[in-house]
Amino acid sequence: xxxxxxxxxxxxxxxxxxxxxxxxxxxxxxxxxxxxxxxxxxxxxxxxxxxxxxxxxxxxxxxxxxxxxxxxxxxxxxxxxxxxxxxxxxxxxxxxxxxxxxxxxxxxxxxxxxxxxxxxxxxxxxxxxxxxxxxxxxxxxxxxxxxxxxxxxxxxxxxxxxxxxxxxxxxxxxxxxxxxxxxxxxxxxxxxxxxxxxxxxxxxxxxxxxxxxxxxxxxxxxxxxxxxxxxxxxxxxxxxxxxxxxxxxxxxxxxxxxxxxxxxxxxxxxxxxxxxxxxxx
Numbered sequence: 513x514x515x516x517x518x519x520x521x522x523x524x525x526x527x528x529x530x531x532x533x534x535x536x537x538x539x540x541x542x543x544x545x546x547x548x549x550x551x552x553x554x555x556x557x558x559x560x561x562x563x564x565x566x567x568x569x570x571x572x573x574x575x576x577x578x579x580x581x582x583x584x585x586x587x588x589x590x591x592x593x594x595x596x597x598x599x600x601x602x603x604x605x606x607x608x609x610x611x612x613x614x615x616x617x618x619x620x621x622x623x624x625x626x627x628x629x630x631x632x633x634x635x636x637x638x639x640x641x642x643x644x645x646x647x648x649x650x651x652x653x654x655x656x657x658x659x660x661x662x663x664x665x666x667x668x669x670x671x672x673x674x675x676x677x678x679x680x681x682x683x684x685x686x687x688x689x690x691x692x693x694x695x696x697x698x699x700x701x702x703x704x705x706x707x708x709x710x711x712x713x714x715x716x717x718x719x720x721x722x723x724x725x726x727x728x729x730x731x732x733x734x735x736x737x738x739x740x741x742x743x744x745x746x747x748x749x750x751x752x753x754x755x756x757x758x759x760x761x762x763x764x765x766x767x768x769x770x771x772x773x774x775x776x777x778x779x780x781x782x783x784x785x786x787x788x789x790x791x792x793x
Contacts, residue, residue, distance in 0.1 A: 513560070513565055513566075517559075518578065520552060520556055524548070524549065528548065528549075529764055532760070533717045539593055542592045545585070549589065560574075560665075561665055561666065571645055572640045572644045575644040575668045575670075575671040579675075580675035581675075581678065583672060583679075584674075584676070584677075584679040588682050591679065591683045592683070608694060611691050615688075615691075618680050618684050621680060628673060632674055633677075642669075643668060645668060648668065648669065685760075689758070692741050696739060711750065711751060713751040717753065718765065720747060720753070721762065721765065722765055723776070724747055741758060
């Protein structure tokens with residue numbers, strides 16, 4: 513059951529990765545992502561209801577570490593969709609206040625759930641057989657009231673709370689990146705030296721992000737002081753392209769199981785071939 517769940521999670525993450533580069537609009541991307549996650553959650557639920565965990569430790573592991581990774585993605589994209597849908601028009605100050613208010617809400621949630629947050633993040637195990645086992649006795653960990661409305665065949669008292677923690681951590685980075693982008697937008701000025709000449713990036717967005725990340729790592733801009741977001745904004749303007757959440761994309765590139773630097777390696781290989789061909793002429 514654990515093996516099936518992990519494989520299903522990998523499939524979901526691959527689909528979400530593809531969606532992130534096929535949709536420039538964050539609301540459209542969130543809608544498609546939510547639709548996809550719901551589909552995979554239903555597959556996961558059906559499988560769990562049709563099978564029994566061989567040992568109690570597997571059930572704990574599933575509800576503590578695996579199911580929350582599915583649920584957290586659903587929570588995260590719902591939060592992104594809501595944030596972008598209600599984003600106010602107006603000055604940067606108005607938009608910054610809006611984002612700061614959303615950060616404050618996250619901080620309040622973390623504060624209200626400090627005890628459980630510390631238990632989970634510090635690797636606590638003493639209560640696992642009560643809070644990550646279905647139909648178990650409840651202990652006081654600020655149980656969310658809507659727990660009683662969940663399908664208890666596919667829920668424990670705290671797997672959703674773990675999912676909320678995971679989602680909020682990612683959502684916090686999303687908001688912080690939005691604030692950073694807002695703060696840096698004034699300093700990003702592109703003067704096109706080729707007048708009205710337009711260059712269109714025709715490789716994949718992933719390839720461009722890999723190139724940007726490599727240049728940032730090499731510290732080739734402003735003596736290494738240029739921020740990754742600043743660099744990505746420059747490339748967005750230069751090629752009239754929307755790259756989305758650059759930090760999330762970079763993390764996905766770093767987490768590749770095979771050939772993390774696929775595009776850079778191809779550049780190097782082709783350039784060396786070109787030089788060799790010239791030398792042989």
